[in-house]
Amino acid sequence: MKAVASSNLLVCPACRTDLAAGPDGLVCHHCRQEYPVKNGIPIFFPQGLTDSDDHKEAGYWNKKDNTTDNLYENMTDAAFRSLIHKFGLPDNTRGLELGCGDGPFAKRLTGRNMDIYGLDISFPLLNLTENMKPVQGSALDLPFRDMFFNWIIYAFALHHMIDLEKALKESLRVLDVGGKICIVEPNYYHPIRFITRRPDTMLRQRFFSYLSPEERWIPMHRLNKILRANGVTVTEYDFVTPEFKSRTLSGRIQKTLGRLFNFFPAAAVTQSYYLVIGTKHR
Numbered sequence: 374m375k376a377v378a379s380s381n382l383l384v385c386p387a388c389r390t391d392l393a394a395g396p397d398g399l400v401c402h403h404c405r406q407e408y409p410v411k412n413g414i415p416i417f418f419p420q421g422l423t424d425s426d427d428h429k430e431a432g433y434w435n436k437k438d439n440t441t442d443n444l445y446e447n448m449t450d451a452a453f454r455s456l457i458h459k460f461g462l463p464d465n466t467r468g469l470e471l472g473c474g475d476g477p478f479a480k481r482l483t484g485r486n487m488d489i490y491g492l493d494i495s496f497p498l499l500n501l502t503e504n505m506k507p508v509q510g511s512a513l514d515l516p517f518r519d520m521f522f523n524w525i526i527y528a529f530a531l532h533h534m535i536d537l538e539k540a541l542k543e544s545l546r547v548l549d550v551g552g553k554i555c556i557v558e559p560n561y562y563h564p565i566r567f568i569t570r571r572p573d574t575m576l577r578q579r580f581f582s583y584l585s586p587e588e589r590w591i592p593m594h595r596l597n598k599i600l601r602a603n604g605v606t607v608t609e610y611d612f613v614t615p616e617f618k619s620r621t622l623s624g625r626i627q628k629t630l631g632r633l634f635n636f637f638p639a640a641a642v643t644q645s646y647y648l649v650i651g652t653k654h655r
């Protein structure tokens with residue numbers, strides 16, 4: 374059975390007021406907005422975003438509910454564990470994975486005495502999560518109190534957010550001072566990203582149809598700049614190519630390039646992903 378996020382720890386994403394338990398779920402003390410709870414998962418959808426299949430991004434992810442660990446080019450168990458090792462998350466903490474999908478990180482943090490929440494727009498994916506309290510909503514309007522978490526993971530998800538700065542500011546609002554933010558993103562400078570960077574091109578639609586309609590790559594320097602401007606000290610960054618199970622042409626190119634040129638500065642263009650870890654200092 375799933376752990377359920379307690380109603381008195383959540384807030385209304387529209388007005389940030391406390392919620393009370395109502396007959397069909399949760400209700401906001403202030404604006405009276407009602408939020409249903411389905412299968413123990415509180416549903417927070419701000420106006421203009423729905424989890425329906427006709428909402429481009431949610432619809433894309435909702436169709437992936439028959440698979441686990443298979444969302445993003447099928448990363449191996451060892452690759453997930455290696456990223457968790459790099460994150461260096463402390464025990465006895467409360468954490469949040471944003472855009473958690475089916476929750477591959479939380480699943481691998483079992484036994485670590487952590488209170489883990491996961492937020493995603495896709496209900497079918499949240500239904501597959503383990504070892505976390507799943508919450509359906511948008512990372513752009515979080516239903517959590519200020520400074521509620523000791524750490525946040527944003528893995529392969531930030532570039533799906535339609536407003537990058539808003540998403541980052543919102544995640545930093547709910548992160549405690551001294552808390553850690555760990556971000557993994559596709560490497561903008563990698564050649565494969567160069568040819569896939571525009572969602573509306575025929576090349577991308579025809580040969581890279583596994584990419585979701587919203588995703589577009591974020592240069593690492595831009596991300597770091599936004600983090601610094603919002604009170605984060607970037608403590609670590611790295612370029613990595615996680616091991617994938619899938620044998621797509623694009624996957625093979627990424628793996629070969631990564632193996633050949635894993636030294637600085639070549640790593641900055643030949644490794645397929647990057648990792649940024651920061652600490653919130655104000």
Ligand SMILES: C[S@@+](CC[C@H](N)C(=O)[O-])C[C@H]1O[C@@H](n2cnc3c(N)ncnc32)[C@H](O)[C@@H]1O
Pocket residue numbers: 430431434444445471472473474475476477492493494495498510511512513527528529530533534535
């Ligand atoms: C590539 S998947 C990554 C999932 C997971 N972090 C992993 O490593 O497998 C991107 C996820 O972002 C979610 N997503 C997209 N837009 C979102 C939003 N505005 N708020 C929350 N999640 C969102 C999608 O539903 C999807 O599960």
Ligand SMILES: [Zn+2]
Pocket residue numbers: 385386387388389390401402403404405406
């Ligand atoms: Zn409200």
